[in-house]
Amino acid sequence: xxxxxxxRILSTIPVLLIIATITFxxxxxxxxxxxxxxKALPPEILETINKKYHFDxxxxxxxxxxxxxxxxxxxxxxxxYANRSVNEIIMQSFPVSFELGFWALLFASIFxxxxxxxxxxxxxxRVDYFxxxxxxxxxxxxxxxxxxxxxxxxxxxxxxxxxxxxxxxPHMIMPVITLGAMYxxxxxxxxxxxxxxxxxxxxxxxxxxKGLKERTIVLRxxxxxxxxxxxxxxGPAFAGIVTGSLVVxxxxxxxxxxxxxxxxxxxxDYTMVMGTVLFYAVILIFMNxxxxxxxxLLDPRxxxx
Amino acid sequence: MMYSSTCTxxxxxxxxxxxxxxxxxxxxxxxxxxxxxxxGIITGNIESQVVENLFEGLTTPDLHTGLPSPGVAESWxxxxxxxxxxxxxxxxxxxxxxxxxxxxxxxxAWRRVLNPKLAAEYAYILFYIKNAQxxxxxxxxxxxxxxxxxxxxxxxxxxxxxxxxxxxxxxYFFTYDxxxxxxxxxxxxxxxxxxxxxxxxxxxxxxxxxxxxxxxKKNPTYWDASNVKLTTVELLPIENLDTEQKLFASGELxxxxxxxxxxxxxxxxxxxxxxxxxxxxxxxxxxxTKKPFDNEKVRxxxxxxxxxxxxxDYIKKAGELPAYSLVPPGIHGYTSPNVLEFxxxxxxxxxxxxxxxxxxxxxxxxxxxxxxxDHQRIALAxxxxxxxxxxxxxxxxxxxxxxxxxxxxxxxxxxxxxxWIGDYxxxxxxxxxxxxxxxxxxxxxxxxxxxxxxxxxxxxxDTQVRYSLYQKAEELLLEKGPFIPIxxxxxxxxxxxxxxxxxxxxxxxxLLKYVYFEE
Numbered sequence: 001x002x003x004x005x006x007x008r009i010l011s012t013i014p015v016l017l018i019i020a021t022i023t024f025x026x027x028x029x030x031x032x033x034x035x036x037x038x039k040a041l042p043p044e045i046l047e048t049i050n051k052k053y054h055f056d057x058x059x060x061x062x063x064x065x066x067x068x069x070x071x072x073x074x075x076x077x078x079x080x081y082a083n084r085s086v087n088e089i090i091m092q093s094f095p096v097s098f099e100l101g102f103w104a105l106l107f108a109s110i111f112x113x114x115x116x117x118x119x120x121x122x123x124x125x126r127v128d129y130f131x132x133x134x135x136x137x138x139x140x141x142x143x144x145x146x147x148x149x150x151x152x153x154x155x156x157x158x159x160x161x162x163x164x165x166x167x168x169x170p171h172m173i174m175p176v177i178t179l180g181a182m183y184x185x186x187x188x189x190x191x192x193x194x195x196x197x198x199x200x201x202x203x204x205x206x207x208x209x210k211g212l213k214e215r216t217i218v219l220r221x222x223x224x225x226x227x228x229x230x231x232x233x234x235g236p237a238f239a240g241i242v243t244g245s246l247v248v249x250x251x252x253x254x255x256x257x258x259x260x261x262x263x264x265x266x267x268x269d270y271t272m273v274m275g276t277v278l279f280y281a282v283i284l285i286f287m288n289x290x291x292x293x294x295x296x297l298l299d300p301r302x303x304x305x
Numbered sequence: 306m307m308y309s310s311t312c313t314x315x316x317x318x319x320x321x322x323x324x325x326x327x328x329x330x331x332x333x334x335x336x337x338x339x340x341x342x343x344x345g346i347i348t349g350n351i352e353s354q355v356v357e358n359l360f361e362g363l364t365t366p367d368l369h370t371g372l373p374s375p376g377v378a379e380s381w382x383x384x385x386x387x388x389x390x391x392x393x394x395x396x397x398x399x400x401x402x403x404x405x406x407x408x409x410x411x412x413x414a415w416r417r418v419l420n421p422k423l424a425a426e427y428a429y430i431l432f433y434i435k436n437a438q439x440x441x442x443x444x445x446x447x448x449x450x451x452x453x454x455x456x457x458x459x460x461x462x463x464x465x466x467x468x469x470x471x472x473x474x475x476x477y478f479f480t481y482d483x484x485x486x487x488x489x490x491x492x493x494x495x496x497x498x499x500x501x502x503x504x505x506x507x508x509x510x511x512x513x514x515x516x517x518x519x520x521x522k523k524n525p526t527y528w529d530a531s532n533v534k535l536t537t538v539e540l541l542p543i544e545n546l547d548t549e550q551k552l553f554a555s556g557e558l559x560x561x562x563x564x565x566x567x568x569x570x571x572x573x574x575x576x577x578x579x580x581x582x583x584x585x586x587x588x589x590x591x592x593x594t595k596k597p598f599d600n601e602k603v604r605x606x607x608x609x610x611x612x613x614x615x616x617x618d619y620i621k622k623a624g625e626l627p628a629y630s631l632v633p634p635g636i637h638g639y640t641s642p643n644v645l646e647f648x649x650x651x652x653x654x655x656x657x658x659x660x661x662x663x664x665x666x667x668x669x670x671x672x673x674x675x676x677x678x679d680h681q682r683i684a685l686a687x688x689x690x691x692x693x694x695x696x697x698x699x700x701x702x703x704x705x706x707x708x709x710x711x712x713x714x715x716x717x718x719x720x721x722x723x724x725w726i727g728d729y730x731x732x733x734x735x736x737x738x739x740x741x742x743x744x745x746x747x748x749x750x751x752x753x754x755x756x757x758x759x760x761x762x763x764x765x766x767d768t769q770v771r772y773s774l775y776q777k778a779e780e781l782l783l784e785k786g787p788f789i790p791i792x793x794x795x796x797x798x799x800x801x802x803x804x805x806x807x808x809x810x811x812x813x814x815x816l817l818k819y820v821y822f823e824e
Contacts, residue, residue, distance in 0.1 A: 032707025035426060037348065038724070040714060040744035042429045044442035052424040082341040083497050084515075092515055148547060155555055163551045164543070166517060253543050255516030263337075263544075268707055 005293070012285050016278060020070060023277045024063055027270055034079035034268045053079065066274070075278070076271035080264070086275035089260060094279070096166060097249070097256035101242035103176040105234070108183035113230065115184070116191020120226070121218065123196060131188060138185030147178040147251040164253040175252040179245055183237055187230055195226035235291030243280045329822060331804070334549045334562040335540040338516050342497040344482035345418040348426050350813075353479050355519060355540055358817045359504040360482040361527075363392050363411070363461070364473050368819045370637075371730055371810035373473040377406055377483065377505070378461075387470040387766045394459040397528045400485050402503050408455035410483035416448045417489070418480055427480045430728070433472060435464040468764050470771070474729040477814075507533050507818035516542055521817070534806075534821035550799065553577075559801035566679050569623045569797060577799050580624045581809030584633050584727035585794035586735065587625075589672070589687070589720050590713065593787045594749035597668055598719070601785050602659040608645050608789050609652035610694040611687065616792060620682050623797045628790035631739075631779060632732045635811050639732050639772045644783035645790070649694045656695055664696030671702045674722035675709040683791065684722065713747050723747075723788070730811055732775040733763060739782055748787035755781050 035041065035049055050056045054065065069076055075086035115131040122128050151174065155163040165171045198204060199222055207217050246258030257276065264272035339352040344360050347353065363378040378392040398406040415434070418425045419441045432438045435452025439445040452464030465472060475481060485503040492501045499510050507529065508521040521538040524530060541558065543549040546565040552558040564572060572578045591598040591607070598604055613627030626634065630641030653663070661667045672687060674680040684701050691697050699720065704712065713721045725745070727734035738745035740756050755778055762774035796813050806819040 030708070031711040036707055036710045036714075037426075038710065039348075040747070041426055042432075042744055044438070045424075045426060045429055048421040048441070048443075049424045049426065052422070077494075080340050081338075082343065082346050083494050089515075148551075151548075151551055156551060159555065163555045163557055164548045165541075165557075250545050251548060253517075253541070253545070253548055255514065259516060259544075266706065 008289050015285065016281060019281050020067065020274065020278060023274055024066060027273050028059060032268055034270060075275035078269055078272045080267045080269040080272065086271050089272065090257060090275060090279055093255060093257040093260060096254060097242055097245050097258055100175055100179060100245055100254060100256060101238065103172060104180035105183060105238055105241050107176050108180040108187055112184040112187025113191050115188040117195060117218065119188065119192040120195035120199065135185035135188045138181045141181065143178050143247045144251065146181055147248060150174045150178060166254045175248050175254055179241060179248045183241060186233065190229045190233055191226060194229045195222055198222045198225040232291065235287050235294065239284045239287035243283060329535060330537045330539060331535050331820060332539045332541065332558050333560045334558055335542050336562040337544045338542040342510065344479040344484065345414065345423060345425050347479060356479050357814065358508045358521060359506045359510055361506045362482045363476040365477050365816060366810060366812060366814045368808055371812050371814065373477065376477065381473055383470065387468040388465050390463045390472050392461040394461065395528060396459060398505060399526050400503050400505050401509055401524055401526055403526060404485065406483060406505050407458040408461040410486065411461050412453050412455050413486045414482065414484045415453050416451060417484065419451060430475065430478055430480045433465050433469045433475065435466050468766050470766055470768065471729055471731045478728065508538060529818065533818045535817055538817055553799045559804055561799040564797045564799060576802050579800050580795045580797045582635055582811060583794045583796040583813055584635065584730065584811040586628055586631060586633055586725050587791045587794060588723050589789040589791065590723045590748045591720055591787045591789065592716055592718055592748060594716055595719065600659050602655045604787065606652045606655040606659065606695060609648045611690055611789060612647050613791055616683055616686050620686060621792060624795050625792045628792045630783060631790060632735045633793040636730055636732060638768060639775065642776055642780040642783065644780055652695060667697040670699045670719040672699050672720045673702050673704065673709060673712060673718040675706045676703040680722050716749055732772065736775055736778055739786060750787035752785060
C-alpha cells in the first residue's frame with residue numbers, strides 16, 4: 001500500500017511538468033501581455049520592463065528559468081500585484097476557498113443525505129416528488145442565478161443577512177448555500193438511488209421478516225450500503241467545489257483563490273496563471289489519490305499493489 | 306423595477322434607524338483589488354483612489370475647481386517661460402513616523418521612479434523634467450543630471466525640458482508623490498505592507514485584507530489633521546457591479562464606484578444617484594493605413610453621419626453630452642472649434658465625391674470593440690446609422706480586452722472603439738494623443754502641420770495664445786483627423802446623501818480629507 005502511494009506521488013511529477021509546459025506556452029501564445037493597457041507605454045519604458053522581467057529573452061530560456069524556480073517551489077512574483085509573490089497570494093487566499101468549499105460540502109452532505117433518505121423511504125410519494133423536484137431545480141439553477149436571488153430575498157427584502165463579504169458567520173451563509181446547492185442535489189439523488197437499490201435486496205427483506213424496527217433497518221443496514229455511492233462522490237466533489245468556487249466568490253465578494261484565477265488570465269499575469277493552474281492540478285491529483293485509497297478501505301475487492 | 310424600489314426602501318429605513326447617531330466610517334466601493342500602494346509603481350484609478358489619501362504631493366487638486374492648490378508645497382512659482390518651477394515646502398509636513406517631509410524626499414522619489422531598475426510603467430509622466438527621459442532609457446547614468454534639485458530642506462527646484470505651464474497640475478499625480486527613503490530601502494518590495502509603510506497623507510494604512518477591504522485611519526500627524534473629519538474609511542474591492550449596488554442598497558456601502566448602465570434609467574431620479582461631468586471622451590478610431598479611410602472625405606462622411614444625440618439619449622441616458630470635438634467641455638478658457646455636426650446630406654455628398662455614390666462599392670468593414678454589453682449597444686447603433694444614412698454595411702466584432710488592445714495597437718482593424726481620460730485639465734491632455742509620434746495615436750494618421758501646431762502651442766507660455774493655437778490644431782484634427790467623437794462621459798455613481806464634501810470635479814479626484822458625514 002505504501003509502495004503504491006509513493007509510486008502515485010512520484011508519478012505526479014511528470015504530470016505536473018506536462019501541465020506546466022502546456023500552460024506556459026498557451027498563455028504566451030495568447031495575444032496581449034501583462035503590461036498592455038489602454039494608455040500605450042512609450043517604447044523605452046516597455047524595453048526596461050521587458051528587461052526586468054526577462055521578456056527580452058527567447059521563450060525557451062524563460063521557460064527553463066520558470067521550471068528551475070518551480071523545482072524550488074518558487075512560483076515567482078505576480079506581475080500584477082507588485083508587492084506580493086504568487087506563493088504568498090495562494091497561501092493567503094486558498095484557505096478562504098477551502099473554508100467555503102468545506103462548509104458547502106458539509107451543508108450539501110447533511111441536507112442531501114436527509115432528503116435522499118426521506119425520498120427513498122416514501123418512494124413515489126409527494127415527499128419524494130417534492131425533494132426530487134427540488135434536486136432537479138438545484139442541479140439546473142446556476143449559481144449566478146441562485147446567488148443574486150438569495151441576496152434579493154434574504155439581504156434586501158428581509159434584511160436578515162449581509163449582501164456580501166466574508167468577515168463573520170452570517171456572511172458565510174449565502175455563499176455556502178449557493179455553492180452547495182448543486183452538490184446537495186447530486187447527493188440527494190445518489191442517496192435515494194443507493195438506498196432504493198439496497199431496500200429491495202434479500203438481506204433487508206430478511207431483517208424485516210425477523211421483525212426488526214424500521215428505524216434500525218434504515219440506520220443500521222440500508223444506509224451503510226446506500227451511502228457507498230455518496231462516499232465515492234465526495235472526493236471528486238470536494239476537489240471540484242474547492243477549485244470551482246470562482247463564480248460564488250465573485251458574486252459574494254469572497255476573498256478566495258477563485259477570483260485570482262479568473263483575473264490572472266484576464267490580466268495576463270503569467271506567473272499567477274501558472275501558479276493557480278499548478279496548484280489546482282496538485283489538489284485534483286491529491287484528491288483522486290485519497291479517493292483511490294478510500295476505495296480500498298470501503299470495498300475489500302479493490303486492492304492496489 | 307422591484308429591485309430599485311427595494312433599494313430606496315431599505316436605505317430610507319436604515320437612515321431612520323440610524324437617525325441621531327452619526328457613523329464616521331465611510332465605506333467606499335473601490336472597484337477591484339489595488340495592484341500595489343507604491344505611488345511610483347501604480348498606474349490606475351483603482352490604486353490612485355487609495356494612494357492619493359495616503360500620500361500627498363507638492364500640490365493637490367482644489368476641492369471646487371480641480372486646479373492646483375497647496376499640498377506639501379505652501380507656494381510655488383514658475384520662471385518667465387515656465388521652464389523652471391520652484392516649490393516652497395511647508396515646514397510642518399511630517400511623515401507618519403514623525404520625520405519631516407523635505408525637498409530631499411521628492412528628489413529621492415523622482416529619481417527612484419526614473420531609475421530603469423524599478424521599471425515603473427508611469428515613469429514617462431515625469432518626462433517633462435529635464436533629462437528624465439534620457440536617464441530612464443539608460444542614455445544618462447548620473448541621477449544628478451535629472452532636473453530636480455533640493456536647494457535646501459524646504460525648497461525644491463525643477464528644471465523642465467521645455468515650457469510646461471501646467472507642471473503644477475502634474476505634481477498632484479501620484480507618480481510625483483514623495484516616498485520615505487529609509488522605509489523603501491529597508492523593506493524593498495515589502496515596504497507598502499501595513500506593518501512597514503510610512504506615509505505623509507491625510508490617512509494611514511491601518512489594514513489591508515486582500516480582496517476584502519482596506520482600512521484607512523485618520524493620520525494625526527498630518528499637517529492639516531484638524532480639518533480632516535472622517536476617522537475611518539473602508540475601501541472594498543468589489544468587481545461585480547451588481548453586488549456593489551446591492552451592498553449600497555442594504556446600507557453596507559456609502560459609495561459605489563460605478564452603476565451598471567442598464568440600471569441607470571431606474572436610478573437616475575433617486576436622491577443618491579450622482580452623475581458628474583468627467584474629462585473623458587468615447588470615440589471610434591479609423592485606420593487610415595487601409596482603404597477606404599485613407600480618404601479624408603470618407604472619414605468626414607462618417608463623422609457627419611452619426612446622430613450622437615440618439616446614443617446619449619436612448620442608450621447612455623446618464624446625462625452624457627454628444628461629442629463633436631476631441632477636447633471635452635469644462636476647461637476654463639478653452640472652447641473647441643465648431644466643425645462637426647449631424648448632417649446626412651453633406652455626408653452622402655462627401656461619400657459620393659469619394660467615389661462611393663449611395664454607398665456603392667464601399668468595402669465591407671468591421672467595427673472592433675472589447676467585449677462589453679455597453680460597447681455592443683453603441684456599436685449596434687453605429688451600424689444601424691451607417692446603414693440608414695450612408696447605405697454602407699459594417700459588421701460588429703468583439704474581442705477580449707487584451708486581444709483587442711493588441712489589435713488596435715498593431716493597426717489590425719478598420720474601425721475600433723476607443724476612449725481617453727484626461728490626466729490634467731488642459732487641451733493638450735487630449736490633443737497630444739493624435740500627434741504622429743504618440744503611442745496613443747494608433748490610427749496611422751500623420752500630419753506635420755498638426756504636429757507643428759501642437760509643438761508651438763506647448764512652447765507658448767501665454768494661456769490665451771496657447772489656447773488659440775490648440776484651437777487651430779483641433780480644427781485641423783476634426784476636419785482631417787482619424788477618429789469619430791461620440792460622446793463625453795459622465796461619472797455615474799451612488800452616494801449616501803449624508804456624505805458631504807464629495808464634490809464633482811473634472812478629474813474625478815475626491816480627496817477623503819474633504820469628505821464628511823452631515824451631522
